[in-house]
Amino acid sequence: MADNKGKSVIRQVVAIGIGAAIFVALTTVQIPIGFVPNTALQVRAAVLTFFAAVFGPIAGFAIGLIGHALGDALFYGSVWWSWVFPDAIFGLLVGLFAKKYAIEEGGFGFKQCLGFNLVQVLSNLIAWALIAPVLDIVIYKEPANKVFIQGITAAITNLVIVAILGSLLAFGYSKIKTKSGSLKEEE
Known part of the structure; x- marks a missing residue:
């Protein structure tokens, strides 16, 4: 049991590191919304949502906080905290329902996608x-x-990009995972 707990913590730390690094790398990948200043379609929103949905609320919070703060600092020279914390809270909220999405178990289907998108919209x-x-x-x-x-x-x-790209990431990743109970011991 302790071994599984240790593996889980290591897995979380690795997910946070990889997720935050991808989030930072995607900071400048955006399509500006011309009629509202300082807003854009951002692919990183889908990445944060995906990681939170797979690895849970701690990973979602940490990736949103670390990724956004580092991205701001590296690419814009200062951190706009009023937008960093919402990304962290968003990751936390999406991650709270990670088990319901069944992505990790290979069970992300239509019903789970609806729940995933309801949670991400809210x-x-x-x-x-x-x-x-x-x-x-x-x-x-x-x-x-x-x-x-x-x-x-x-x-x-964000909700548009997550509904499209986040759902596709979740479906794709879920399909490469083995469904629970799908492997049977040969007699």
């Missing part, structure tokens, strides 16, 4: 349409009308 709205704008106002004294438009736009763009 999590995106909480993180980006609520937490990010409030933190922008509290931390940086940004104007409310500006940051709520940015936050809602970020939520919509």
